[in-house]
Amino acid sequence: MLKRPWKRREIMYLFFVLPALIFFGVFVIYPFIKNFLITFYSWDGLNEMEFVGLTNYKKALFQSPDFWKPIKNAAFLALMGISIQNGLALLLAWIVDKELKGAKLYRVIFFIPPMLSFVVIGFLWKWILEPNQGILNIFLKNIGLGSWALAWLGMRETALPTVAMVNIWASFGWGFVMFLAALQGIERDIYEAARIDGANHFQEFWKITFPLLLPIITSVSILTILGAMQQFDLIYVMTGGGPAGATEVPVNQMYMQAFQNGMWGYATTLGVLLGGILFVISLLQLQIKKWLVDW
Amino acid sequence: MKKNTGKFKRIFSNLVFQLVLLAFAAWVIFPVLWGISTSLRTFEGIYQISEQADNQETIADPAAPVSMGAKIVNRIKSTLHLVRSLVPPSPIQWSNYKEAWKQGNFNKYFLNSFFYMVTVVFFMLLFSSMASYAFARLRFPGKEFIFYLFLASLVMPLPTIFITVYLLLQNFPIYLFVILIIIASMLIVTAGSFRRVMFLVLGVLLAAGAAYAFVVSRNTTDPRKLVELILTKINLLDTRTGYILPQIASGLPYTIFLMRSFFEAIPVDLEDAARIDGCSRLGIYFRIILPLSRPILAVTGIFGALSVWKEFLFAVVVFSDSTKMPIQAGLLAFQGTYKTQWNYLMAGVIITVVPVIIVYLLLQKHVISGLTAGAVKG
Numbered sequence: 001m002l003k004r005p006w007k008r009r010e011i012m013y014l015f016f017v018l019p020a021l022i023f024f025g026v027f028v029i030y031p032f033i034k035n036f037l038i039t040f041y042s043w044d045g046l047n048e049m050e051f052v053g054l055t056n057y058k059k060a061l062f063q064s065p066d067f068w069k070p071i072k073n074a075a076f077l078a079l080m081g082i083s084i085q086n087g088l089a090l091l092l093a094w095i096v097d098k099e100l101k102g103a104k105l106y107r108v109i110f111f112i113p114p115m116l117s118f119v120v121i122g123f124l125w126k127w128i129l130e131p132n133q134g135i136l137n138i139f140l141k142n143i144g145l146g147s148w149a150l151a152w153l154g155m156r157e158t159a160l161p162t163v164a165m166v167n168i169w170a171s172f173g174w175g176f177v178m179f180l181a182a183l184q185g186i187e188r189d190i191y192e193a194a195r196i197d198g199a200n201h202f203q204e205f206w207k208i209t210f211p212l213l214l215p216i217i218t219s220v221s222i223l224t225i226l227g228a229m230q231q232f233d234l235i236y237v238m239t240g241g242g243p244a245g246a247t248e249v250p251v252n253q254m255y256m257q258a259f260q261n262g263m264w265g266y267a268t269t270l271g272v273l274l275g276g277i278l279f280v281i282s283l284l285q286l287q288i289k290k291w292l293v294d295w
Numbered sequence: 296m297k298k299n300t301g302k303f304k305r306i307f308s309n310l311v312f313q314l315v316l317l318a319f320a321a322w323v324i325f326p327v328l329w330g331i332s333t334s335l336r337t338f339e340g341i342y343q344i345s346e347q348a349d350n351q352e353t354i355a356d357p358a359a360p361v362s363m364g365a366k367i368v369n370r371i372k373s374t375l376h377l378v379r380s381l382v383p384p385s386p387i388q389w390s391n392y393k394e395a396w397k398q399g400n401f402n403k404y405f406l407n408s409f410f411y412m413v414t415v416v417f418f419m420l421l422f423s424s425m426a427s428y429a430f431a432r433l434r435f436p437g438k439e440f441i442f443y444l445f446l447a448s449l450v451m452p453l454p455t456i457f458i459t460v461y462l463l464l465q466n467f468p469i470y471l472f473v474i475l476i477i478i479a480s481m482l483i484v485t486a487g488s489f490r491r492v493m494f495l496v497l498g499v500l501l502a503a504g505a506a507y508a509f510v511v512s513r514n515t516t517d518p519r520k521l522v523e524l525i526l527t528k529i530n531l532l533d534t535r536t537g538y539i540l541p542q543i544a545s546g547l548p549y550t551i552f553l554m555r556s557f558f559e560a561i562p563v564d565l566e567d568a569a570r571i572d573g574c575s576r577l578g579i580y581f582r583i584i585l586p587l588s589r590p591i592l593a594v595t596g597i598f599g600a601l602s603v604w605k606e607f608l609f610a611v612v613v614f615s616d617s618t619k620m621p622i623q624a625g626l627l628a629f630q631g632t633y634k635t636q637w638n639y640l641m642a643g644v645i646i647t648v649v650p651v652i653i654v655y656l657l658l659q660k661h662v663i664s665g666l667t668a669g670a671v672k673g
Contacts, residue, residue, distance in 0.1 A: 016429035027544035031459035117605035
């Protein structure tokens with residue numbers, strides 16, 4: 001486009017964007033920059049800030065498990081998310097897309113959990129998983145698997161997988177709806193042609209559906225990872241990060257370092273590092289999309 | 296012959312598919328149903344099941360040898376019994392809801408959440424629809440840069456910066472408010488005309504000068520005092536304003552993306568016609584674009600409302616005064632008081648779930664199309 005001086009009218013158009021921009025600048029961009037600046041200080045939130053250079057980063061990355069352990073836990077949630085959760089979402093979307101009887105009802109049901117808040121979901125499942133009165137353990141005892149009736153959220157080995165399971169329950173509906181919408185965009189003729197050629201369900205899925213869905217699978221997977229890495233509510237309600245830090249996640253850890261330990265500089269450092277990881281993951285999405293287009 | 300086996304296969308696979316769907320639907324719906332069931336029991340009633348199960352356990356596992364078949368029959372019997380006992384025993388305790396509502400202060404929490412929802416969604420829709428209209432249609436300085444700024448926000452999500460937002464709210468400069476108010480009033484008064492903006496700026500400057508003269512003559516001759524006054528910071532923690540403002544900001548980028556692509560699809564001819572008839576840009580926006588964009592407003596509005604309803608992290612960070620908390624944080628406070636009274640807690644949980652489910656069932660199409668609109672396209 002040719003460069004020409006701005007007309008008065010066009011400068012006035014800035015007013016359309018200004019309210020959004022100011023809000024955004026004050027509550028997102030300014031905190032983002034400030035966040036970054038605080039990481040170089042040691043600060044208890046009350047007294048003078050003390051410049052400490054990269055000490056916070058050194059501590060988070062190399063000296064203390066405060067960063068990597070929660071990241072590992074969140075990565076576990078994310079991994080379960082992209083494998084089991086999205087696999088399940090894809091499977092169910094694929095079946096519902098076949099328009100069997102009651103498909104519409106199932107579509108409504110599978111999207112109920114995403115409508116609920118993580119607080120509600122946390123309480124519902126906490127009650128089911130309760131060690132003594134919880135219905136899961138009662139059921140296990142009843143069918144003779146009494147030895148399997150564990151304190152699901154109270155043991156280091158089981159707490160994280162249990163939370164991951166609840167997270168899957170809570171979030172697979174998002175992927176389900178996305179996949180279903182994408183599936184419904186695929187021409188039926190392709191399936192017909194495949195069926196005439198004698199393809200069975202699985203060939204149909206692997207040879208036709210899956211490749212066509214790859215872009216949306218990538219998007220949903222990245223969103224799943226981003227969501228899991230930022231999980232806080234569910235952990236807060238179900239385990240509070242315990243037992244013994246077994247379900248500690250990054251946001252949870254930040255909250256603790258700032259509001260309980262009063263280490264604001266350190267807490268913001270964890271935030272910046274988490275943001276960096278999320279940034280890399282988002283870049284990855286763009287790159288993968290590019291590859292998919294080329295391919 | 297061959298045709299027949301094909302038919303069989305199809306019936307068989309359909310059966311398998313139905314079973315899979317049924318199993319997962321049960322898995323999805325069970326926690327909610329179980330919550331409802333628990334919420335309708337007496338406090339003793341919620342322990343009955345486990346006691347019965349323990350009894351079954353002792354009966355089913357005697358030291359004396361029992362034949363395998365009898366054991367299995369026993370198991371099946373007790374499991375059936377268990378399934379039957381999932382239905383709450385009569386008398387059904389509807390009063391739990393009344394009790395939970397009263398003791399959990401749900402009156403207050405519902406009102407709070409409703410208020411937050413309405414204000415956040417209103418401002419979010421207003422600001423983001425204006426901005427996305429400009430991004431879609433208008434040419435103005437810095438357009439690309441500002442748009443990329445919003446785009447970049449997707450990689451600085453609120454959970455990574457909530458600590459600094461907390462600090463900002465703790466020491467919030469009043470002049471930012473003033474700027475916001477001035478801009479809003481300018482927009483409304485001028486409706487996009489340059490001359491009127493100039494008048495307004497002039498007016499504001501005059502008013503400011505008058506106010507300055509007034510303050511100086513009354514209090515002190517020291518202008519430094521005035522600067523101090525302007526730079527005063529207030530604590531927005533534990534206030535409704537402090538909870539609402541960051542949420543408006545955090546909802547903007549996603550809404551802008553959705554709306555921008557929607558506006559781009561509205562035919563330009565409509566606007567041209569209006570412009571020939573002498574309509575200003577802001578007039579076009581209010582009279583033509585907004586009425587046309589009801590579907591996208593509905594969708595983003597529903598999603599905004601839902602996310603405010605579900606919001607928890609900020610509620611925990613901003614509020615320590617439980618009377619202003621939204622419903623999710625209220626639920627948590629409720630749990631503290633009734634640590635083991637699961638029947639009341641579940642009643643509270645179901646109370647917060649019911650409105651969402653009703654709205655979801657009513658607006659199902661909007662909800663799902665809104666979710667997929669952004670994703671499938673992108």
